[in-house]
Amino acid sequence: MTENTPSTHTPEPRQVPDWIPAFPVLAPDSADLPPHHDHCLGCGPANPHGHQLRARRDAHGVHAHHRFDSRHVGAPAIAHGGAVATVLDELFGLLLYTVGEPAVTRHLAIDYLAPILLDTPYTLRAHIHARDGRKLHLQATIENDHAHVITTATALFLTVDVNHFLTHNTPPHTDNTP
Numbered sequence: 562m563t564e565n566t567p568s569t570h571t572p573e574p575r576q577v578p579d580w581i582p583a584f585p586v587l588a589p590d591s592a593d594l595p596p597h598h599d600h601c602l603g604c605g606p607a608n609p610h611g612h613q614l615r616a617r618r619d620a621h622g623v624h625a626h627h628r629f630d631s632r633h634v635g636a637p638a639i640a641h642g643g644a645v646a647t648v649l650d651e652l653f654g655l656l657l658y659t660v661g662e663p664a665v666t667r668h669l670a671i672d673y674l675a676p677i678l679l680d681t682p683y684t685l686r687a688h689i690h691a692r693d694g695r696k697l698h699l700q701a702t703i704e705n706d707h708a709h710v711i712t713t714a715t716a717l718f719l720t721v722d723v724n725h726f727l728t729h730n731t732p733p734h735t736d737n738t739p
């Protein structure tokens with residue numbers, strides 16, 4: 562087949578991963594929410610590079626108790642802002658257990674009000690501020706052990722069909738011409 566011959570290869574349909582249909586809407590008094598899947602960067606117990614975040618539902622949304630460690634260092638003794646963003650994104654991902662539909666991050670905004678120290682306990686909370694069709698407007702905070710809010714975050718998650726996870730979507734406005 563020459564470079565210009567159109568490909569007639571039809572890719573094998575990918576199977577729906579077990580972890581997608583397995584997501585239930587969990588009761589507010591549930592124990593730790595299950596990880597999205599074992600290797601998830603934010604919550605997977607089998608990912609040695611991950612944050613292994615554990616969260617629970619509560620009356621408002623979800624909360625978690627979490628410590629960053631030396632793997633997440635930015636400035637000495639301070640958590641890297643990207644690591645903090647990962648954990649907040651993950652907390653929002655776990656908040657989806659209150660929604661019952663798959664959704665993904667479209668927009669994430671964070672105010673780092675004070676440094677987050679390594680090996681220090683923090684409480685993270687997230688809730689759904691509003692829903693408008695597919696748009697989930699989410700809010701989160703990180704508090705230190707004096708109940709001072711030191712990080713705030715907002716996110717827009719958009720609900721997606723399961724096919725989102727089965728196809729590699731091309732961005733709608735990508736122009737690859739040189």
Ligand SMILES: CCCCCCCC/C=C\CCCCCCCC(=O)SCCNC(=O)CCNC(=O)[C@H](O)C(C)(C)COP(=O)(O)OP(=O)(O)OC[C@H]1O[C@@H](n2cnc3c(N)ncnc32)[C@H](O)[C@@H]1OP(=O)(O)O
Pocket residue numbers: 581584585586597601603650651653654657658660661662663664665666667668695696717719721725730
């Ligand atoms: C029973 C099930 C229960 C729960 C299930 C849980 C499932 C768990 C899922 C996953 C677990 C994995 C672990 C989670 C980890 C944490 C989450 C992540 O890190 S996710 C990865 C990072 N995110 C991406 O990779 C997305 C990449 N982006 C996309 O694929 C697309 O952009 C997508 C699908 C998000 C949206 O594309 P479009 O084409 O469908 O949507 P358009 O038309 O562009 O926008 C829809 C509406 O939103 C508005 N919109 C878009 N951006 C906006 C913005 N910044 N502000 C306000 N509105 C905005 C638009 O104006 C439009 O509004 P109008 O419908 O016209 O009213």
